[in-house]
Amino acid sequence: MASKRNVWLLRIVLFLFALNSISLCVYFASHSKSSASPIPNLPRNYRNPRINRLRFRNKLKSWPILPSYLPWSHPPANTGSCEAYFGNGFSLRLDLISPAADPRGWFRCWYSETLRSSVCEGGNLRMVPERVEVSKGGEMLHQVIGRREEDELPKFQNGAFEVDGGVGFEGPPRRLVDDGFLDRYVPQGEILTHTMRALIGSVRVVAGSGFECQEWIEEPTLLVTRFEYANLFHTVTDWYSAYVSSRVTGLPNRPRLVFVDGHCMTSLEETWKALFSSLRYAKNFSGPVCFRHAILSPLGYETALFKGLTEEINCHGASAHDLWQNPDDRKTARLSEFGEIIRAAFRFPVNRHRVEKPVSGLNVLFVRREDYLAHPRHGGKVESRLSNEEEVFDSLKTWAYNNNSCKINLVNGLFAHMPMKEQVRAIQDASVIIGAHGAGLTHLVSAMPKTVVLEIISSQYRRPHFALIAKWKGLEYHAINLDGSYAKPEIVIDKLSGILRSLAC
Structure with a gap:
């Protein structure tokens, strides 16, 4: 019985090796054509x-x-x-x-x-x-x-x-x-x-x-x-x-x-x-x-x-492996490919799979909006999309520290003063990305396949930029829609807690 099982295991290994070799041949053949x-x-x-x-x-x-x-x-x-x-x-x-x-x-x-x-x-x-x-x-x-x-x-x-x-x-x-x-x-x-x-x-x-x-x-x-x-x-x-x-x-x-x-x-x-x-x-x-x-x-x-901001583009993110086997005009892996290009450009390893739950805990990245001088005609002040952002962040920090279910690393995403490579690293390492509606969330294009997104949206900025990127990449997306620009910290914590429970935390 053990002998038969070993034979089957050997056949499976040989099959997977052959399949991987064929995939690599197709890849390099397509790259060799100008x-x-x-x-x-x-x-x-x-x-x-x-x-x-x-x-x-x-x-x-x-x-x-x-x-x-x-x-x-x-x-x-x-x-x-x-x-x-x-x-x-x-x-x-x-x-x-x-x-x-x-x-x-x-x-x-x-x-x-x-x-x-x-x-x-x-x-x-x-x-x-x-x-x-x-x-x-x-x-x-x-x-x-x-x-x-x-x-x-x-x-x-x-x-x-x-x-x-x-x-x-x-x-x-x-x-x-x-x-x-x-x-x-x-x-x-x-x-x-x-x-x-x-x-x-x-x-x-x-x-x-x-x-x-x-x-x-x-x-x-x-x-x-x-x-x-x-x-x-x-x-x-x-x-x-x-x-x-x-x-x-x-x-x-x-x-x-x-x-x-x-x-x-x-x-x-x-x-x-x-x-x-x-x-x-x-x-x-x-x-x-x-x-x-x-x-x-x-x-x-x-x-x-x-x-996509002004016309409907009804596309959903899917893995390249699935599309290779089952082509579908309503699905795409191109944004994932593009995100991998960005990560590879900064010499980060580009892996097909990710560890579901790192030993060091789950990284929750809070993408912050902060003042900085953007261009020659800019006053150096950014428009607030979340009036009590500091309060929300401090509340999350206290909650994460006292969380007994699992270890949570709350990352302070002050992107305006971080080198671009470090921004991409923070996005790549995040299990959950949270933030108020703002350009920094565009980094979602470089997020890993199982990253979960929580966007806090003020009543003045109900625009679909990041919901669409998440959809086109196949990321799980959640939103908290505010009546104004103030977010109750307990509501944000409750929403984030539910997301983390779905990640076995």
Whole structure:
């Protein structure tokens, strides 16, 4: 009997080993493809040994192995599906400049009917910084106090960006696209200042004879324009858009990054640098710079994370393993994949499973709102969403200390004065995340699969940001809706006690 049991156990182990090997093969095969529609053949000097040596010295960061990763499908997803909202729904390919017999410049866009936006990419694209009207960008905040927002948003003159028309192009520069194209594939919608639309509108096709550059960037590079760069929620939408753009265009490694805006530095820049291979500002270049492969990332306003605030996106979070076995248009693992990218970027281990109940106790993270100087036009005071936050926190601290059911570690989440890596660590280690409605809760995208969320919502801020993120990640979510902005500590404690009991505490 024991012999038969051992044989069955051996068979099960061998089966699981084979299944894991197949999964890894599929994963690496999908990562090895640069795109379903490969980048056109590049000029011969792209393969010049000297340039290749330079590329080796400036090696790009590789994509990490992620438990929630699923191949970014080609052909792209069905319109209106969860994959179309959160993954690759950019189904319509628009070739604006196709490679000629002696290929030089090229340009194309991938349009999503679901998101009503485009990811565009081009080769031999030149940026002329003097034709981009914007402040320098990248300064320390204290150096630019009082600077106007309009000075930080780019204004593009004609020819701010140019693409090499190749040997067959003659005559004066011409527009790459007309207004009709922009209205159809890069619609302004309700975005008052659509900087990426303006960037594409500035692109001119020029003759190759005058296509000279002071600097060439050989590696794939994301061009990003930002608005509310100091707000975590809006910055996460920009991170997500940049990540999606990288995947849609099939980049084999994490690209370089150029901010085509003039914002100063913030603590959020730490994550940009962790996510991508390098970071520069457009105005930091001293002369014309050419990109062998540039990707134009859509605005964060055009992601599902933002659009879900005004339109219904009926999607639910699920594990990649379940979706691999049972595809479902109404479920997604993309936000979990994105959260793993953030954790891996900071070199945290990305595990498929988590320990349900750590030996050291359950971490309850209280995300706090505190005063800090956010940007040059900010007074340093944040608007209170919970008028007695300190009282609630102190009551929770006393309750946790006296709790005899299990050990509770109440973590004081003063995020405004914590490095971004430590913020992500606190989110990753939390069993329960509690806090008043505020941008800090956007960190839920990096939460572990079984994390429970408790949001305290004042009557003035009944908005669905974090309930939606929890839903799209498949997290258990609870809310306490206040009549005003005052929360009775005993009600918060009672609600939290119930949550902890469900976690066997």
